[in-house]
Amino acid sequence: MQIPASFDYVRASTVDDALELLARHGPESRVIAGGHSLLPMMKLRLARPEWLIDINDLFELDFILLDGDRLRVGALTRHTALLESTEVARLFSIISDAEAVIADPVVRNRGTIGGSLCQADPAEDLSTVCDVLRAVAVVRGPGGERLVDMNDFHRGPYETAVAPDELLCEVRFPVRPRSGSAYEKVERRVGDWAVAAAGAAISLAEDGSVEAAAIGLTALGLDGTVAEAEAVLLGRQPSEELFVEAGRLAAIACDPVADQRGQIDYKRHLADELTRRVLRQACARAAQTQEG
Template sequence: MQVPAHFEYQRATSVEDAIALLERYGPESRIVAGGHSLIPMMKLRLAQPELLVDINGLADLGGISLAGDVLRIGAMVRHAELLASVTAGTHFPLLHDAERVIADPVVRNRGTVGGSVCQADPSEDLSAAFTALRATAVIEGSAGVRRVPMREFFHGPYQTAVGPAEVLVELQIPLSNSATLAGSSSAYLKVDRRAGDWAVAAAAAVLRIDRDSVVTEVGIGLTAVGARQFAAVEAEDFLRGRQLTGEHIAEAGDIAAQHCSPVADQRGPVDYKRHLAGELARRALHAAAARADLAIIGRL
């Protein structure tokens, strides 16, 4: 039976208390929320923090709500809670798409949204979803609160913009691409080896199209294929300002595949993953367009 190395444990009473504990113990301290990523790493001795700061009791980090022109999702929101949120699903259907394929009910009932994105696993589903949605991470430390676009949040595998004495408090998604607006919607598609497994590849698509079927804004996120910051920026740039046609969607998928950098592993070789990246990007764009009930669907 694998057990972690010795560590101390403190239950934070507030965000400020959590930050103070992280500062006191330095870089050898870690936050624990759902624990589904950190605890297995500790058992394998891949992570050996001297202190775990438990933030499960911080109600301020929970909740899903609309505030002005953004949807706010607290860092401690459980996956199951996000999946059950009518508000989140109505405005951004891809969030429900992604949550349905994350692990299993046990993990979804305990794992947190903030913990998932802070883990920054290259195969993690919500990272691509929030990237496609152009969400903003709200991070708090002793120096105050700062806001980091998700497209600047990921610094590499398992590395993020959250400092050693900072706490991710919430994610904010602009309502400018809400599915409640005419010509806007989103979708997320994933290929895995078995239900709930890490992605072999996955794609998120967010679309906003005007009355002439011209793409006014687009977001394409890619998971598990080595896309920089989980985004297919070149494919987005290609589509933006063009009419949404089947030919243009196909070209965008090709561009997304060309600009990702998958790594061969037990889930498949490079060529296979690159093919999936392009195909899933195309299918996610089609699915988002279909959900938007666009007049141009007949041409796709």
């Protein structure tokens, strides 16, 4: 039986209370909500916090709100809430796509967007989604509130820009006109970590050409988005030939490792194929919004 090292536990009542507890107990304290990432690491003693600060009562961080030209999502919003939101599905199909393939209903009912992003696992789906959507994280600490672009939020495997005395409170997604997005994942079995996955977000100009593009890969050794593949799309009309070229560049840009989930050549093939698929779907969805 795997048993965590001993720790103390306290339940925060507000964001300010949570920040005070983080400051009091120092860098050896960890925040917990769903716990589906942290608890397994504690059982393996890969994480040994002295204090767990439970934030499940911070209802002020549980919301999905369309605010002008941005969608605001509280860090304590559960995966199930994102999956079931008609507003999220209408604006960002990529989130709905990803949430449908995250783990299983038990995990989705308890896990949160904030927990997923702060875990910063290289195979974590929502990190890629937020990179692709150019999301902005709202982080609070003793010095007040600060905004962190998602490409600066993740600093490496299991490492983020959130300091030990800070708390991720919100994620903001910019809403762009004539836009579509998509996410696809290959896994060994339902609910497993990705062998490989890809996400894309496309904005079209009035003439139907690609005005803005973002492509991200999951579990393929790539930090951030695929700049070369994005650049080749700009200013051009969507076509199968264009998607093939972008997929080829994505396969070149990624840096997968061979493991029990597959060999390097196989994973590069997936990067190519999945990039084509999500671009095809994202462009089709963007065209639908343009027609609407």
